[in-house]
Amino acid sequence: MAGLTRTAPPAATAARGQVTRRPRRRWSPTPWLFLLAPLTLLIVFTYAPIANMVAYSFTDWDGVSPGLHFTGAGNYAEIFTRADLFRVFFVSGYYLAASAVQITAALYFATVLSFDVRFRAFFKGVLFFPYLINGVAIGFVFLYFFQDGGTLDSVLRLLGHHGDHAWLGTSTSANVSLAGVSVWRYTGLNFVLFLGAIQSVPGELYEAAELDGANRWQQFRHIIAPSIRPVIGLTVILAVSGSLSVFEIPYIMTGGATGTETFVIQTVKLAFQFNKTGLASAAAVVLLLIVLAVTWVQRRLVPDDPDRKAEPV
Template identity: 50%
Template sequence: MNKPQGTLDKPKLTFAQKCKTMRGQQIICTIVFLFVPLLLLFTFTYLPFFKMVQFSFYNRDYLRVRSFVGLRNYIDVFTRSDCFQALKLSLYYMVGSVFQISLALLFATILSFKVRGSRFFRGALYFPRLICGIAVGFIFKFFLNPGFVLDTLLGWIGIANTPNWLENQAINNIVLVCCSLWKYIGQNIVLFIGGIASVDPVLYEAADLDGANAWQRFKSIIIPSIRTIVVLNLILSISGALSVFEMPYVVTNGTFGTSTYFVVMNKLAHTDMKVGLASAMAVVLLVIIVLVTVIQKLVEKWLDYRENWPHDYGTKEASK
């Protein structure tokens, strides 16, 4: 029964007393403040998500459940021709996002150094991001239609016989990718400018003293310093590319082979009322996005590893 010597007896506190201690107050504050955002997160993100997963096992429309079908919806997603055909279009958008990020990096680097009117350009480049996606869609719909703005502009500089940008299947998806790029590049630029601003200016001075030119500075100082942000942007763009909706939906309404995965899903859910099947499509897409993100992370780790190991072992012989 005797307590070992040397241990302090903790004073026994009642629950009310515990609440009054510094620690107790901290916990109460945290709970109270976190409760609301967590509740919102749960009600509007997790609950609908769980419901969607549940829906995906049923044959149902919005108002009525017909029957439990087990995995049939998932089997349908993989055996139908249109779902994965639509996913192939995402390749256009993925290639586009690589261009988008390179271009954003270029603009961000230029705008981070002293350029006349750089504030104006930052604003101008970010501006499209502020316009509602549907409105951007309508802008491009009128911009690209035969005989409208783009054709007129090209006519002025002597280019006649333009193709029909939205109906020619060789180019219409590329045109739509360019529209997305115009809208979303501002986001990337802002993130990159933020990243570049956090680079220690001393590094540039040191590089200047060593006689580094602009390209060398970019390659050896900026890129390594903001690599996390580049990767973040890549992940966001790739998952964005898998779930493109606004542009093809508004500009072409999925016609002429521009129907992306989301456009197909939207039609199945809202006009054919196959809510179960559409939910299964959404779950499959989620799994694909998670996979792609994990693969990207792994590639990044591998690059890290490859870059670092010669230095770790300091084997000058090996690098010769």
């Protein structure tokens, strides 16, 4: 018995050989041929301009002359040390507060209209319609709406408040008015995003919650909010980036006057009005880095997976 050795059955040996011997996959250029066109467009029209913008941010180029001089981090130091350039960050605070109101209102209306209510289709159209209007048209409409003795003053007189008010005459009232216009315009976009996410929640969850006696608030807290958490995170990122890059409405209505100049308006003026392309490029890079930093922090503090704990920043 000592001289006997155990050998595996032929079937087991064959099976083991099939497991260990995997067919070699031949490299095929076909997927790369399909990706060649979009990757080329992405590099040429996105990454190459970004690289040029970063390079220009370290120079004093005026955007016209062929010569430019390397200035190091002088443009970035000028952005954070000059009070008139750094003031635009405080203007973004009005739009950031408006974004919070906008997201809250959109989430409320999306939750209400996700249930069976009367005239639901009509209210959906009313909420989404402002987003379909051109931004230039919105700027001119609200320019007459907020002017002295305009539509808003006429409505207030009907309610018993007499006297004209310069809604766009002071920094605070002008920024509040412009932020209110952004709420009116972009609430419909967030509303559609939230409504689509809520309608993707299985109906069986609502039925089980109703059988357990859960009211609407409990259904929102324990079913809707956890289910649409990734969409909420996306809208927060879009709101923060949008509040930092506001342009067309304040540019049309005030042109950046009375303390309403935003980051993008300032960048455009630096590049095309004062011919400081290098400084404008540095401002654009700062805006890009702020948006990336906010996105990174938001993804760490509020992860998409509700079962995953937030990572320390």
